[in-house]
Amino acid sequence: MIRFEAVSKTYDAGKGSSGHAALREASLEVAQGQVFGVIGASGAGKSTLIRLINGLELPTGGKVIVDGDDVAALDVAGLRALRRRVGMIFQHFNLLSSKTVEQNVAFPLKLAGRSPAEIKARTAELLARVGLSEHAAKYPAQLSGGQKQRVGIARALATAPKILLCDEATSALDPETTEQILALISDLNRELGLTIVLITHEMDVVRRVCDRVAVLEGGRVVEQGPVEEVFLHPASDTARRFVGEVEETAETALPAGVLVRLTFKGEATYKPVLGVVARETGVDYSILGGRIHKLRDAPYGQLTLALTGGDVEAAIARFEAADVRVDRLEGRP
């Protein structure tokens, strides 16, 4: 649905300067119906990346293919047609303060030249979908942040796009509202088969709604894969930082024994595997760190252990037999 082929974007910084590279040879692919997360610190190139998808920015190198079109090769009319197939919501909502909720949702339809009757019907339908029918005549200033983002979502969906871009859509919202907006985004993905690209600096957002994630650092995609994989087994330092994996055990304080990290997923999370294996193999363990949480709807647990005494190899084999992934850690947990 969306493909980035070695895309670079360099901003001109005036004469004599080499310019600022916001994105360097980024390649990624978003399949239809996927929720694709892009995570990175501010300045990592997230905003540029998402704006390349609907042509708000054009690449200085490489190709961006969206729904079969090379975005940079489209003429003005082609770009407008593409933008009607790609909705976008924003961190600060970017609603027109001079228009009512209803007029804001109707705005993209007016821009597309639809008939007043069609606009009226479609607007009513969209407002009902996001639960704001009774606020139709209000102005954005009279709404809460969560309600404003719902208006933003209804507006983005007005032209029935196939793709929805979320530019830090929950970063200005409180945790409870963030939860509601993320739930709405998930529902839209499921019900409408909408392909969603969201950029964020919060791993929690990725963990809750995304299928795949790309980690951005200094304009480069340093890691990408299924959320489960990146979240549980981050390969890059950047990803580890976002996952909150940077553990503080000092080198000198390492306990004796074999250091391992166990990853439990799904059913295995709730089974008493650890005690059973310890009894059977005579291995002792000290717990150095751990976390238990959910990825989308699936539970997972992760434990960092130091194994001593008994038959360590047999214990590891037993864990693996019980569908627990074992990573041996060297030097540091």
Add this chain to the structure above:
Amino acid sequence: MSLFSNIDWADIAAATLDTLTMLGGSMALTVILGLPLGVILFLTGKGQMLENKAAHTALGLLVNILRSVPFVILLIVMIPLTVLLVGTSLGVAGAIPPLVVGAAPFYARLVETALREVDKGVVEASFALGGTRRQVVLGALLPEAMPGIIAGATVTAIALVSYTAMAGVVGAGGLGDLAIRFGYQRFQTDVMVVTVVLLLILVQVLQMIGDAVVRKVSHR
């Protein structure tokens, strides 16, 4: 002797009508010229839709030159052009061209400032939703800037009231002219008081109307 012995109410009425005619005519033309000029100034600015350094600099220079000429000088310098435009350099008709040339650049700057206040994100969103430049300017940018554009028109109208007082130089009449010729030069203090009070009421009414309209269009 009565309190307003020097006052010829017919003169006052005629002068008031002259002031209102000058104000109405010049304000309408100021908006017609100044609003597009302000929009172009904004759109050709750095980082805007029609960024064009040469055009922006040239327009900016023209606006600054016109704004830096004192209005009394403008009235005199403009005489040949005024004759060309309205056939006379005298009276109410002769005062309107210099009033417009004095006020339109001022208003254009206020419009430019009002447009700059519009959240860039709203403009970006309008493009992202599939708008053309024209649709974004007319459908998003101008409506969003409307409170500032109207507040600017109020300030401009009030500045025009004080400009009309100087239009007496070309025999345009009006309340300001009456105040100078009778109130000041003939020591008729009562005429001075009445004209100044009328001007004060005019300014107050303009401000109140402007504020009311701004409140009506502002939903921030």
